[in-house]
Amino acid sequence: MTILQTPETRFANLPGYPFAPNYVSVGDGAYPRQLRMHYVDEGPRDSTETVLMLHGEPTWSYLYRNMIPMVAGAGYRVIAPDLIGFGKSDKLLEQDAYSYQSHIDWLTMFIKTLDLQHITLVCQDWGGLLGLRLAAENSDRFVRITASNTGLPTGDQPPSEAFLQWQAFSQTIASLPIGSLIRMGCVTKLPADVIAAYDAPFPDETYKAASRIFPKLVPTSPDDPAAPANRAAWQVLMQWQKPFLTCFSDRDPITAGGDRVLQKLIPGAQGQSHVTLSPGGHFVQEDKGEEWAERVVRFIRENPVNIV
Template identity: 75%
Template sequence: MTVLRTPDDRFEKLPGYPFIPNYVDVGGLRMHYVDEGPRQSAEVVLMLHGEPTWSYLYRTMIPVVARAGYRVIAPDLIGFGRSDKVVEPDVYSYQQHVDWLTVFINALDLRSITLVCQDWGGLLGLRVAAENQERFARITASNTGLPTGDQPPSAAFLQWQQFSQTVPELPIGFIVSGGCVNKLPAEVIAAYDAPFPDESYKTAARVFPKLVPTSPGDPAAAANGAAWQTLKQWQKPFLTAFGDKDPITAGADRILQALIPGAKNQPHTTLTGGGHFIQEDKGEEWAQLIVQFIQQNQT
């Protein structure tokens, strides 16, 4: 297994990202995470990014939630951000990402977690929450879901999947900018490119789109189906806050609201003017909703 580690100087003076790096070992790989806010007796807010981003995505949300008195943990998935990057594509699977994330949560012994998830952060986070219910207190999801392959993917997703597998150079920052309503400044686009000095660092980003279950025979379909059986009995608070300008996940919020009991009577929100990367378009607004959601649903 060939492991790459992005040089630290690639992360110096990134705009809006002053956070001190923290690391934990997950199966012999170094996983990076942001850890902000009080650490003693504070409830944990776990912010999970997706494809092809990293914890930089949550940079405007982390301070809002930390100032409200919560411990904010924002990891970089293996293959992204400051975390180690395995070169061989076969190492990455849906199950392996679930396993890495589970090891991470156990290593830090995170409890009373409020899960904040978007994109692959939800595909992984919802699985992990369903499989480790005792560690999670509530969930808020944006522009995400938990596919089992029983429903055909959207045309927008299939176009993205095809693009990701055929483009000679995967333009990470350009992809993130294209998923936003608001135009990203050049220095922010560069920050999304920072973890990837060249194409050899982008294996995880390349592989992720292929791992989304698109048929019932997909390797992850059965495990996701089992997670859904748990989520259909989930009584803990569940809030959706989807952007109204995201063609990839449009309508997934209604599915979550209808099938998860804990979503009943919650103040679900459509964030007007929010694209797929809602953290860029409506980050502080979503952060305020998260704080209110926790305060209104204290255990």
């Protein structure tokens, strides 16, 4: 296994991203050494409330740059990690070094190493595919969930044609255009320096193994390796009484209708002030990040929990 680290110079003077870097080691016996996982840690460290913002593919914590200050400014500790293979975190050269389970294991070690408690999960794209599993498997650490443009597939239902087209594209294109993909997934026009910031973690194609493999890791058939664990997570989520809020956008063809599924199946979604963020593409943090952040703060305040 070959571990790559993006040179720190690639992250100099990124627009709207003034956050100090933090690192923690994650991994298990399957790897010759621990992997370095980067995260943003803003807001009061002694806050009893932690907001965990999980990005998806092919983004990194930069995606939440407009939301982090607003939620932290409301008095909550905000943690925004870069998944292994993304952002400032270590990257593995070999695609087969990544699996759905390995990402779950890395995130589980991450929240346990930092001993995060009373977590409000904010998740989108693969941030939800991982985060919803993570919450179901560590339910004692999570008190609320808000999700956008995501889901928890088991492979028991056929994927959308839009997703299959994206999956095929991601596996066949010679050079994966990270920044351009983000731009195409937004309704608003992104400045050139913002697009460049999404390209920053990937000096060349060798750094993109995680981005490449992620679409193939989505369960699309009942016998997918991740299907049993995702079904087990759904058994927990279908009994989930804790507050659950959907904030999907109105112009994402890949996850359209997923909010209704979550609202129907998760008991904690009943009675919540679900919202459709408009106009918004797949990367709703770029199109409607400030509005989602406001909703997150309101969601926490409207659903207080007794913290002992």
